[in-house]
Amino acid sequence: MRLLSTKLLAGTIAGSLLVAAAAAQADRSEWPDNFTVGTASQGGTYFVYGSGWANLVANELGISGGGEVTGGPNQNLALVHTGDLALGLTTMGPAAEALAGNSPLAPGVAMDNVCALFPMYETPFSITALADSGITSISEIPDGARIGFGPSASTSDTYFPAILEELGVDFDRRNGGWTDLGGQLQDGLLDVIAFAAGIPIPAVSQLEVQTDVNIIEFTEEEQAQVLEAFPVAPFQIPASTYETLEEDARAVSMWNFAIAGCDLPESFVYEVTKVTMENNDRMQEVHRSAVTSVPENIDKNTVLPFHPGAVRWYEENGYEVPEERKLN
Template sequence: MNILKISAAAGLALGLALPAQAQTVNESVCGASPGGLWSLVGAGLDAAVKAEAPGSTITYQTSSGGLANVVQVQTGACALGMANDGDLAFAKAGTDPFKAPVEGLTALAVLYDWAPVWWIARADFAEEYGLESLADLAEKKPPVRLVFNRKGLLTSAITEETLAALGVSIEDIEDWGGSVQFQASGEQTTLMRDGRVDLLANTLFEGHSSLTQMSEATPLKLLSVPDDAAEAVIEKFSLKPWTISADANPGEGGDVKTVTTSIILFATEELDEETAYTVTKAMLDHPDAMAAVSAAMSRFTPEGMKEQAVVPFHPGAIRAYEEAGLM
């Protein structure tokens, strides 16, 4: 009898010493194209959650991007979604294309915020017209052949709005003898490499391969974003200021001031608190799983996950951050 009592007591003590098993999570996350960075981030999220709660699965679901993902998450097609800060800001405010404010959106984490907006000019064109910043473009009105990213994407909206803040419209550029087109990132690179455009506007990671491709074909010059224009788009799209370092500048000219976008993992407030907690804690406990998916994600850190104020954090995410001493 005494032996049984001792065994039972030992077993109880052992049970109390074991860490609690994290809740298994089997949910989907809406991203973007099947082969892009967001799909790799989705794979990293799945790996982190599996490490935190064995038996879990985060299934990546393709989508047309952040704006669509807000609707997908709102309607329950996906439990989690990825979106730009500006997408969530527009949804929260009910700005077009949303017909009314979308309520109940919450954040789990910032996935990355190091994809700044680049204004890349051909160096010979910039030298010919004395261009150092977008303010010079607005003042000197050169016949610039400009290419934005695809119409309807947040990047193109940000860059168009940046020029608008300086009093420049597409019609103005055409009146100067220039032209404006909207093309995907790959086509933008080809156009610049082939000398068919003078100025390119896009969000890119520092060290992106397209920067090398373009700079090998033609000398480049980065144009800075004036403070007033930066402040205008930061306020409208909930962006952050950014400085492209001299080391990352593919041309000459040192550091260049611009703005940057954030990609946020979000859900509705109806997401189960334990699920939100486990997913957030998985990234906090296993940041290496997130950073390993791509060189572009190597900057991922737990500290950066909470650097947003577009929508409130989910209560489950807050609990995870508080436990980690980050909130």
């Protein structure tokens, strides 16, 4: 009788395992065969972060995936919305504009097939000039100054010109990759570079090695004025970020979030979120800015609905997702 009971128990356990395995296989039946993460230009924080994140997810889930060079947040929103990319990286400002149909890439198109996955990091807005320019504050930027705002249609190019206009700066607008703009600043072809990028910015670190620079902070009044006018948050660039800084520098910032097509399978996005949120140490190995890529920061998304798969992971692990941030 005992032998029979043992056999029955073993059979029950084996059956349960087969059912679980079958369920897991069924869950994967609708998964994409591969995935691509939209990042930005090579050498920037987005490219490093996004490519490393894609590799982590691909390795953990046993599915082919990788990062792709794009034009940055605005293009990533458009490509995820249309389904040309499964995943991408964006900032909250461009996300709000895209959702409202005000994307510069597709005016009038409400990009409502874009869902948030998890918080990444804050992108500070900072200004750099050569020390011998004599520019030590925003108010000292001369009329007609040649200012590099980064790649066209990037977060920096979308918001920093408007921010400086709000502060009364008159300028000649220039675009390009950060490394190229750094070289132009050093060669005297630019007067200022207005960066919106994860810190430390490689181009600024390189400039510090080669020449003396001024990293220009916002005054308290300028910061308050910009906070009132734009979807940004107060930020302090730690003095330890750059050799040039002797103390923290006042700035503003915009949060970055990973995004996914809202129509992706819930089980797939759940597993992507699980891998990411439960391996922050490995995410920090990808890029040190991932120290803030933690579920406690999901409240920094005030724009996009979270994907149902991401919501399930957060709620299973004790994190509350506001009803207004859930997909209707």
